[in-house]
Amino acid sequence: MTWTLLHSACEHLDAKSIYDRCKLGTNEPLEHDDHGSTPLHILAWGNPDPQLLQALVASCPVAVSDKDVHGDTALHVACSFPETTVKVVKVLLDACPTSVSMTNKEGLMPLHMACRFAPNNEAVIGYLIDAYPCALRSRIKMGSPAPFRKRTSLRNKPGDHFVSREVGATDFVEARFRTITAQVRDGAYPLHMAIKAGAPTSVLEMMLKEADDVMYMMDKFGQTPLHVAMATQAEDGVIEMLVENGGMKAVLAKDKSENLPIHLAAIHGCSVRAAKGLLQKCLPSIHEKNAAGLTIMDLALESGKCGEDVLRLFEITKDETQEEDEKKE
Incomplete structure (x- = not known):
């Protein structure tokens, strides 16, 4: 050489x-x-x-x-x-x-x-x-x-x-x-890597336009691109675009620890705008537990990464959905 x-x-x-x-x-x-x-x-x-x-x-x-x-x-x-x-x-x-x-x-x-x-x-x-x-x-x-x-x-x-x-x-x-x-x-996958690296919405949209199925592909930890976006505190615009493209299937996807994307939002912190976007797709997800038996609210309080406005949103959503369930019963 x-x-x-x-x-x-x-x-x-x-x-x-x-x-x-x-x-x-x-x-x-x-x-x-x-x-x-x-x-x-x-x-x-x-x-x-x-x-x-x-x-x-x-x-x-x-x-x-x-x-x-x-x-x-x-x-x-x-x-x-x-x-x-x-x-x-x-x-x-x-x-x-x-x-x-x-x-x-x-x-x-x-x-x-x-x-x-x-x-x-x-x-x-x-x-x-x-x-x-x-x-x-x-x-x-x-x-x-x-x-x-x-x-x-x-x-x-x-x-x-x-x-x-x-x-x-x-x-x-x-x-x-x-x-x-x-x-x-x-x-x-490339989409996971781009999200982790902070790629703008326009780049991610271009990737999904060519291969929309990668929206649901999982890495070694069973995480979809939406999981990755929440874990890396991606910009609100990126999260909204992924939620819009992935729909309820992406919002309700669980990783190997049975975490929904909203669980990771509670663990790593997110804006109230991002939290609303996830919850609006499926309000009952607020009660979902991961493999450790913890709900979104449990994780948010434990991590201390969520602001007061996000905690308030979680609490209100939890109470409202609980009331709805009680009425149905």
Whole structure:
């Protein structure tokens, strides 16, 4: 494994050196550093000039499908960068259309990477979905994480890439490992990942428009996207959109601990607007107990995460539904 002059030129975005070395016709574009990265992996990170990327791809098209020690292709790397453009993604996909469905060692496709690390990049996420809609229904395998070599310095040295292009890149790489490892354990889908990462409503709507059934798909813990939204205290607009799309089926879905989404709202806290939206779909759910035998009110009081207005809503709903039940009897 060798850190070449082309690796260095790609890291420093030295266009002249990249063009010159591409013309040499050597195997340099296929050389791997000690993290298994080719020069193309290096260049793909950081939203490079599409023409520069095209020149490197044209010099060695097979490098587009090459994988590093994590099993990432250059497309995985590009989609991990929040400001990556469609033009960059298009260059890589045009050279290797199948790279959009390639998985790394954690079972992640480029769409998973974009949803986790670039949740606001609607253009790129949409482009990836158009290229391979099946990725929306792809669940991360729940296996062991890929090998990881911690980078300890922001100063670049052979084989220690993604560190000098931007300040904090080392932090990004380490955070990427931690968050992806956690979500490998979760067995999440792209929609789950996008919600956890704080994707806007427009991105989530786009994903559901292409595959509305993912609204009911569950991760390792039996949690649907609505469960995830409540557990991560998503914005009210996101919660309302999920409730509207999922209907009563989503509101009454139980995870492996028999928690409804409203149980998780009580545990983690939510706005009165979000709580109303959930309860309006099914008022009797206020009395539902989870596997531990706790109701929404029990959990809200125990967690201390809900405001007075939410507690009051829970109490009023509980009393009103109880009165209705008594009248029926």
